[in-house]
Amino acid sequence: MLATPTYHGSFSGVLKNALDHLAGHELRGKPVGLLAHGENLTAVQVCDALRTVVRALKGMAVPEQLVTVPGDFDRVGNGQRLLTAPPALDRLDALCRSLVTVTRQLATGEAIGIGTA
Incomplete structure (x- = not known):
């Protein structure tokens, strides 16, 4: 998972620096x-x-x-924020299901049906 706040229409410099320090094999063939x-x-x-960076x-x-x-x-009792919006939770669930499905397909050598999670 790659997660970032939006800065001037792009991802954070911290994430960019982390990605720049990868040797090149860490994401190869991985969902x-x-x-x-x-x-x-x-x-x-x-x-x-x-998406372009991951492909590269x-x-x-x-x-x-x-x-x-x-x-x-929404804010919870200790002041932290918790993801509570049903549409966002649905998108998170779909994302996680897709990652699990593709990971299993890669592990078992199945044909990958992207978008079928």
Whole structure:
């Protein structure tokens, strides 16, 4: 999973630095989930950018992704924020199911049916 806040329409420098330090084999042939958070749903362009990076690193970004906005979260008793919006929770569930499905297919040598989770 690669997760990032949105900064000026792209992913964070911290994530960029981490990805730059990969040797090149870490994501090769592995499924990757993408998550981005921003002030509005234009944060989806961050997932688009990460999808390109994952492809360059020979990873397999699954089609499902999660983009969240502040309204998807509620404060809990200790002041932390918790993802509570049903549509966002549904997208998170779909993303996790897709990652598990593709991981199992790769592990067993099955043909990969992307988007069939």
